[in-house]
Amino acid sequence: xxxxxxxxxxxxSILTASxxxxxxxxxxxxxxxxxxxxxxxxxxxxxFVITRWILLGLSAILLVILLAMARSVLAVARLKIxxxxxxxxxxxxxxxxxxxxxxxxxxxxxxxxQSGLAGAANSVPLDIYLLIAAILLELLIMLFLVRTLFQxxxxxxxxxxxxxxxxxxxxxxxxxTVAIDREAELDLNHNYDGIRELDNKTPAWWTYAFYIxxxxxxxxxxxxxxxxxxPGQLIELAQENERAEILQSQYLKTAxxxxxxxxxxxxxxxxxxxxxxxxxxxxAVCHGVNGEGNVVGxxxxxxxxxxxxxxxxxxxxxxxxVPEKGMKSWKDDFSPVQIAELASYVKSLHGTxxxxxxxxxxxxxxxxxxxxxxxxxxxx
Numbered sequence: 528x529x530x531x532x533x534x535x536x537x538x539x540s541i542l543t544a545s546x547x548x549x550x551x552x553x554x555x556x557x558x559x560x561x562x563x564x565x566x567x568x569x570x571x572x573x574x575f576v577i578t579r580w581i582l583l584g585l586s587a588i589l590l591v592i593l594l595a596m597a598r599s600v601l602a603v604a605r606l607k608i609x610x611x612x613x614x615x616x617x618x619x620x621x622x623x624x625x626x627x628x629x630x631x632x633x634x635x636x637x638x639x640x641q642s643g644l645a646g647a648a649n650s651v652p653l654d655i656y657l658l659i660a661a662i663l664l665e666l667l668i669m670l671f672l673v674r675t676l677f678q679x680x681x682x683x684x685x686x687x688x689x690x691x692x693x694x695x696x697x698x699x700x701x702x703x704t705v706a707i708d709r710e711a712e713l714d715l716n717h718n719y720d721g722i723r724e725l726d727n728k729t730p731a732w733w734t735y736a737f738y739i740x741x742x743x744x745x746x747x748x749x750x751x752x753x754x755x756x757x758p759g760q761l762i763e764l765a766q767e768n769e770r771a772e773i774l775q776s777q778y779l780k781t782a783x784x785x786x787x788x789x790x791x792x793x794x795x796x797x798x799x800x801x802x803x804x805x806x807x808x809x810x811a812v813c814h815g816v817n818g819e820g821n822v823v824g825x826x827x828x829x830x831x832x833x834x835x836x837x838x839x840x841x842x843x844x845x846x847x848x849v850p851e852k853g854m855k856s857w858k859d860d861f862s863p864v865q866i867a868e869l870a871s872y873v874k875s876l877h878g879t880x881x882x883x884x885x886x887x888x889x890x891x892x893x894x895x896x897x898x899x900x901x902x903x904x905x906x907x
Contacts, residue, residue, distance in 0.1 A: 575652055582658035589665040596672040603676060702730040786863040788843040794871040802872030805865060813854070818876040820885030823853065828876045833889035836877070842870040 693706065705713060710725060717724035750757045758766065794802075807816060813824035820826035825833060833852075834844050845866050848856035857866065 575655065579652070579655055579658065582655065582662065586658055586662055586665065589662060589669070593665055593669055593672070596669060596676070600672050600676050701732060703728040786867050788839050788846060791839055791842045791867050791870065793838050793874060794867060798868045799871045799875050802865075802868035802870070805861070805869050806872050809857075809860075810869070815881070815883075815885075817879065817881035818873065819881040819883055825888045826885040827873055828879045828881060828884060829887050830877075830891055830893075831887040831889045832892040836874075836892040837894065838870055838874050841873050842866055845869055845873075 695706065699705065704727060710723075713725040713727060715724045715726050747757075751759075806814075806818075810824075813821065814827055815821050815824070818827035830836075832840075834840060834849065844854070845861075846856065846858045848854045850856075857869075861869065
């Protein structure tokens, strides 16, 4: 009831304000004419005058429409109030005051159409801006009245009175499960010590994954045993060994500096030949051209060694030298690869028996043979 009376008063107030605001351009024109803004020249029907009359006509038409809409809204509001109160003589104020004010504003607006504001040829007169603002305000008030009328007569979008169902979550949609409050729909009436069995569906993602695994298995079996386009285990092993050898050789080329007395081994003949060249340039002075020894260095071809004769021992002796015997350390002159090549060449001189070989020095060295492999045949 109070809401309807407030809306009735609000409609009257808005209508009165719109009529007043619409008449402001007319009052501005009258003020400009009274102050002599127009000047002594006669009114010229230029573009501003034509624009002013068009805006005045549009404003007047909108005011008439606005008046009719306001009467309709007030009539509906009056009926609503009477239905609530049951009093046919309920408050229903007339539109006499707004209509009187409308007449005065229209007269003043008409006078402003002939005012001297049109003489300002170099700028847009103020009353044109005011008329445009008044027209926009009238349009907004019309929208408000239409909305109010629809509310009074009950013309609005009616939503069906159905119980709002909570939308399933993303987890429930992916797994095709239902909310807890709807589990009764899936109850199979199988109760085991308070544990109820529900008829839940298998999640769609699980079902599709199962189908994909079956398809994958069928394709794999066909390629492996029918078309044989996939390599078998033995072929894959051979391929992996080849790749491992390639990687190992690449590693040895890039990691040659990692060779030391702990991991050095006898090198290939090509590396031994490189070691021979290094020996003749740097070591033949003390050990002879063929390793037979001389006054300074010992014989390198017999079975007797002063500092042991394994490949690792020879590498160590060349690398660190024997300062007390006059042999320098070569680690700052040769790279680890060159020392390994030189040690391999010295090791290859064993048993060559060159001419003019120096007498034996040191202790007899016997190369240790690899440990015998355990017998797995059971003595057979």
